[in-house]
Amino acid sequence: MSGHGIRRGIATLVTLAVIAPTLSAQGNDPLAKLDSASRRVVQALIDSAKTEGLPDQPLVSKAQEGVSKHAAGPLIARVVRTVFLSLREARAVLGERANRDELTAGAAALQAGIPATAIIDLRQAGHGKSITVPLVVMADLVSRGVPRDTASRAILQLWMQGAGEADLMGLSQSVGQDILSGAAPADALLSRARKVPIRLPPAKVPE
């Protein structure tokens, strides 16, 4: 092999070694399939979340969901922005000490239309307990067609009466089955909520 050939070969190898990590990183880039304009918007939102101490993974995941479902880039950017704003509002409502699950559940509840006041009441009634489950159940019920005020009031009352996480999960499942069977969503919830056992002493049950 001539000296010129060796030099050319080594130059090619070095170039390959330098660009290989870049090519590989692009393969891991969750936003690689977005158009450039939407990608810039999504990346800016992710950066903002990091700067504000909000979890950025829900934004990345939402963008990936949009790409997977073949949504248009502008729609993906719009939805990711909605999630970002919901996370920011959830943190304002739940406080700085809210964990990641509470924030994402609170953001989803707010997106479902649950009033911020109901979330604040839920937090205050929780006595330090995680309120991820009641938040998720609220959003679930609204997504199944239960009016948001009915859903938030019923779950808040059950939570204040000492209903456990398993009680709320079971309630959600029962209401879902009743709705599939033809019951009106609000009626299904109110009917099933009456059957959830009250676990606080009677003196502590709110009027």
Place this chain on the structure above:
Amino acid sequence: MTESDLAPRDPDIEWIAREAKRPVALSTGLRARIMDAVRATPLPARPRRGLGWLVSPRPLALSPLGTSLLAAGLVGIGVLVGLAVTHDGESPAAPVPTVASATTHQDAPSVLVHEFVLQAPNAAHVSLVGDFNGWNAAATPMTRTDDGKWIVKVPLPAGRHVYAFEVDGAGGTKFMPDPDGLRAPDDGFGPSSVVLVGQGSST
């Protein structure tokens, strides 16, 4: 008696031998000029050490096989570095195994195996997609049982996860939420489901 005594004597060789043995008379001036020239000649450079040795050019000979091995090594190192570091410099999340586990168990204090089930007897293929696999349909295919259910068991970190099923059927590919799961609000991409691993669920 030596061998040379027996060899025939050639006049030319005899002359050359005589000339070679004749002492050469050098003038004292010539010796001085030669020594001056030797002294004026710079000493040869000493072999470089340290950084000079490292940066001094030298010929490099590589066989085609050696060149190929070097190429494979360099590219391999590059790929490994790329796999180890994501675009933003963070280590990627551990890949979610797609092989179903035989039993439900706790892998670690914060990781639990959750079984996803979908009744879809007419589906040709079903995949689980969610925030735990980057919504990648190729990452977590589900297995069909004899009674028309599609199942997969996935180890998940404790907490809230959003997911859906990608179902290939006669009507094409569609995403659908878990009929038996909690619903997440439809924010524009269609309905999806929520699982709370380790929190009041049946994980």
